[in-house]
Amino acid sequence: MFGKLYTKHVCPHIINFAMQNKVISKQREKIIPSARGRVLEIGIGSGLNFSLYDKSKINDVFAVEPDNILLEKAKKRALENNIDLNIEKISAEMLPYENEFFDTVISTYTMCSISDLNSALKEIRRVLKKDGIFLFSEHGKSPDDNIYKWQKRLNPIQGALFGGCQLDVDIQTTLNISKFEFHNIESMYVPGPKFLSYHYWGTALKK
């Protein structure tokens, strides 16, 4: 009962607050200005990437977000940034768009929260144009065995507090298995607790 109330009414506000962290904002700056053409953000949250778009390169912005509170915040932030946002209250595992519809798909800190990530990546691949780009910045699996063990131990707590977020997603391997290759990918610890701060970011392309 308390868990459900927390997830529905408190967690979205905590996510909105936590995602405005300076380190995360720096990560966003590394990838978001590359977005171009018709853009889709998956799990857009409260729309914290909008201010970093290079609007001269962008035609349309679409987004999916399953959480009501975050969706409303994203709509408000879109207005503040003069963005005409087409947003759907759905999950990324089944996208309502035709094949090869987008020039850019963006995932920032969403892959850790998607319950069926393989299905979502299959959908992202389907809706991305042949020469489209998948921009991502995510925290994930640490290369250090000891930290990785802690990530697995802490997963249940992290998941309960932050909307199902898992600490140990191997972003690079998962993208590879899902038939993406990398135009560029970087990974390292950014400032913060080690179990949470191993980051992967870059641009993936359809193989």
Ligand SMILES: C[S@@+](CC[C@H](N)C(=O)[O-])C[C@H]1O[C@@H](n2cnc3c(N)ncnc32)[C@H](O)[C@@H]1O
């Ligand atoms: C940590 S937040 C990141 C939000 C945003 N992308 C950002 O960078 O601030 C994770 C987001 O994933 C969303 N989410 C959870 N499950 C999802 C799913 N199956 N499909 C799409 N989004 C999902 C959550 O509602 C939340 O907005």
